[in-house]
Amino acid sequence: MSTPTPEAPATRPAGPVTLQQVAERAGVSSATASRALHGSNGTRIVGEELRRRVLDAARELRYVSNAPAQALARSTTAVVGVVVHDVADPYFAAIAAGAMGVAREHGLLVMLAATFRDPELELDYIARLRAQRARAIVLAGSGFADREFTRRLAVEVDAYRADGGHVVSVGAHGIAADTVRPGNRAGAALAVRHLYELGHRRFGIVSGPRALTTVRDRLDGARRQLRSLGVALPPGQIVDGGFTREDARVAVRELLARAPEVTAIVVLNDVMAAGVLAGLRDDLGLRVPERISVVGFDDLPFAVDLHPALSTVRLPLAEIGAGAMRMILAGPAVEPRSLDLDAELVVRSSSAGVA
Known part of the structure; x- marks a missing residue:
């Protein structure tokens, strides 16, 4: 009698396994994976079938969660970080003002950080806001069209979410997050x-x-x-x-x-x-x-x-900031949401017919 060939074990990534890798193996967002493994700190509950997929993926990859850190991080502050490129730029000032208006109405404090278009500073600010246990982060600056940076950003955001944080991006950043999309x-x-x-x-x-x-x-x-x-x-x-x-x-x-x-x-x-x-x-x-x-x-x-x-x-720059803050107030969703804001043309004196 022949001996059955044992099923090959799932390929395990080299190095420490991240929550993002578990999410990818299970075919869900990192936010869903976090809730399945760590529980929900809001009104969104992960269904049993999704939870089982995430748990199976975590076992296959031998993912280890830091439960004490999870418990500590859920005691978040009333601070929301808004990361922009340049505080002196009127574009970002208008977005920040919209976010601050909604935050003030709900007792939240906005911490504004400028990256001056340095992607390394963006990653650093996310790590610092995570250490400060900020409730949420709005990535209001443009995304960077760089694959390696996007990978590192996803890892940083993944760690922040695993600690109970909520991320909203303005425009495409290449990560699974709630997004306000300007036209x-x-x-x-x-x-x-x-x-x-x-x-x-x-x-x-x-x-x-x-x-x-x-x-x-x-x-x-x-x-x-x-x-x-x-x-x-x-x-x-x-x-x-x-x-x-x-x-x-x-x-x-x-x-x-x-x-x-x-x-x-x-x-x-x-x-x-x-x-x-x-x-x-x-x-x-x-x-x-x-x-x-x-x-x-x-x-x-x-x-x-x-x-x-x-x-x-x-x-609608102020509404971009306000919309991002309202998404934060609504709490994280099981799957990323998007808010589309239209552009309109304003005709003044600098355009005319061909002479």
């Missing part, structure tokens, strides 16, 4: 279509750092809309304005040196648009909108005071 792609498409309907066919784009997912989304929305309209956009007609006024002022000079025939420029945020208007007017002596039309993005408060007043894409 970046649709907004850029609105800007392009507006200029096209004014008769423009020769476009330029002043972009930002392409490592940021917000920039990629806006650029993708503009490119897709141009393709659908049959308008060519050579790579040389996309220049990086660095998300700053001065860099954008230099960038628009570079753009017009490469492509002097351009009659319409889409600028991927209003701070850069201010620099573009200054570069066109003061450096190149070109009239806006008589010679070139310009459309910005975000509708920051100063946009109406520029010369000429800036046509731009409006995002």
Whole structure:
């Protein structure tokens, strides 16, 4: 009689097993895995079938949970961390103000942290807020389009959630989290279509750092809309304005040196648009909108005071922050939720028909 061949054991990852790896093996989110293993500290209960899958995955991978740490971490503070790129940027200031307004109404304290677009600082802040037992974290800065960083971010967020924390992201960060999704792609498409309907066919784009997912989304929305309209956009007609006024002022000079025939420029945020208007007017002596039309993005408060007043894409920035805070107040969900906020076009004096 032949002896049955024993079933091969599940492959176990090298090194300490994380909750994220358990979640992936079970085919659930890390939040669901955490609740299945550690219990729920809210109103969301994991079903028996999902709980069994998670427990089986944990046994296969030999996952070890730090139960005392879990119990301690559930005694969270009334602090919510809001992580932005730059507190001096009006875009992030408006989002933070929206979050703070809702937090104040519910007795929560907002701790604001600026990364200055340094991904290592973002990871450090999450670890520090976890150590402080902050109730939740809002990742309000753009995500970074880097696979290794996203992996490390997921590990850090996974550890924070395992300790009872709640994470909400603004835009795509490549992690399973509650998300507020601004209409970046649709907004850029609105800007392009507006200029096209004014008769423009020769476009330029002043972009930002392409490592940021917000920039990629806006650029993708503009490119897709141009393709659908049959308008060519050579790579040389996309220049990086660095998300700053001065860099954008230099960038628009570079753009017009490469492509002097351009009659319409889409600028991927209003701070850069201010620099573009200054570069066109003061450096190149070109009239806006008589010679070139310009459309910005975000509708920051100063946009109406520029010369000429800036046509731009409006995002509900305060509502982005408020929506993220309301998600926190609602408590973690079994599966990640999303809140979509639409963009709208605001037409002012910086855009007009082709002369």
